[in-house]
Amino acid sequence: MGTPEELLDRTLLLTTLLSADMDAFSERTGLSQARIHLLWVLGAEGPVTQRALAAALGVTPRNVTGLVDGLERSGHVTREPHPDDRRALLVTPTALGAEVVATLTAGHRDLADALFGSLSAADRRRFGAMLDDVVASLVQALEEQR
Amino acid sequence: MGTPEELLDRTLLLTTLLSADMDAFSERTGLSQARIHLLWVLGAEGPVTQRALAAALGVTPRNVTGLVDGLERSGHVTREPHPDDRRALLVTPTALGAEVVATLTAGHRDLADALFGSLSAADRRRFGAMLDDVVASLVQALEEQR
């Protein structure tokens, strides 16, 4: 109990569970992970160009075209002309899209409370500090192997 | 600093980084995530039927057929007849496949050490305990919302 590998496995278990949580949301809304992710970014950044979305999502611009196509069909976003640049389009959430975003952020908050709300402030600080260390180690490990 | 939401965000960052690490491995080996996952299970369980793989991976048996097709083409596994059941096939790693599995488990160990090796035993225990609590909370949250 408490070996590095056990900790890693438990962390990986956590990631699978988190992804299960997202899948549940996905099922409830009928939206794919990719489209939810796009809406999430849209909620954080407000109306943006597809190019910006591609950068934020880490995918090619061409792929964003397809995702926006789907979200437009399902009535979650619209493509508005960019006021200053006639090449660009501003992807904008509709009322329905904004509603999903609101549900999304509410779910995020609820999940955070469910997971960490019961911890004492001191424990949260300790956990956060350790998490930071782990993240830093991981970033370093990633850079080294490249 | 240290609010539940910040902790969740940092945890999500950790999952992103872990997935980046897997992507890096994927790139190095030229194998997709799905095929690596299959090989990983194969490494843990030894030669098994496709049915068993489907259950372990949480996908349909039909999908496993396709994944094994790919791994067979790339020379990582073979389909051996099952000694007791002529319907079934035993997916078996080749020498190349076994090598990838070995690299995989070595990478897993190295990553665990890189992330948690520098922590004191007491810290590891504390972190593990908190991780357990968080996982338990998450499991409960998942059950409630269903």
Add this chain to the structure above:
DNA sequence: AGAAAAGGTGAAGTAACTTCACGATGAGGT
């Protein structure tokens, strides 16, 4: 022996990705 269940695959379809080519617009230098 006969029915039902289990193992694997063909066929067909969806979604998320990619690269490459191309048309339209914007921006900078001369």
Add this chain to the structure above:
DNA sequence: ACCTCATCGTGAAGTTACTTCACCTTTTCT
């Protein structure tokens, strides 16, 4: 003004990971 070059989005074509449904073969159960 003009030409070049970068940038925004999309059509075309292809890959991979998935799904469901139908089907054949073999095992298992009564």
